[in-house]
Amino acid sequence: MIAVVEDEAIVLVGYQMLFESWGYDVIAASSADEALDQLRHRQQAPDVIVADYRLKNGRTGVDAIRSIQAEFNAAIPGILVTGDTGADRLREAAASGLPILHKPVNGNQLHDLIERALATARQ
Numbered sequence: 001m002i003a004v005v006e007d008e009a010i011v012l013v014g015y016q017m018l019f020e021s022w023g024y025d026v027i028a029a030s031s032a033d034e035a036l037d038q039l040r041h042r043q044q045a046p047d048v049i050v051a052d053y054r055l056k057n058g059r060t061g062v063d064a065i066r067s068i069q070a071e072f073n074a075a076i077p078g079i080l081v082t083g084d085t086g087a088d089r090l091r092e093a094a095a096s097g098l099p100i101l102h103k104p105v106n107g108n109q110l111h112d113l114i115e116r117a118l119a120t121a122r123q
Contacts, residue, residue: 001025002114003035003046005064006081007056015050022111031055032064036071045072048117050110053082053093053100062096077117081105 002024006012009030016028027046029035032055039046049068051061065078080093083103093100099113 001027001044001046003027003049003068005029005032005035005051005061007052032067035068045074046076047121048114049076049078051080053080053084077121079113
């Protein structure tokens with residue numbers, strides 16, 4: 001299962017539709033808290049987390065990924081997506097050590113990153 005955290009509703013729906021078309025089960029949420037609520041309801045950790053870097057209320061995708069990992073006490077692979085071009089923001093995102101994709105996202109690159117993250121998680 002993929003957990004997607006994206007605060008722009010139309011982009012979130014787009015991710016959900018894309019991932020489902022690739023055959024993945026998806027939890028789509030506009031915040032880390034919403035994702036955690038859905039995951040707790042399912043009583044299941046995601047296999048990978050895809051999060052937008054800049055979320056509402058000063059939160060980041062790194063925060064979202066770390067919150068979900070902490071909830072399940074697991075090193076769940078995460079992928080950041082960003083439209084930011086500011087050097088400071090990009091340095092902050094890079095400092096997380098998470099793979100980063102820049103908007104507009106290339107579907108093939110995203111699919112490849114997800115597959116690699118899933119392969120790593122299965123090891």
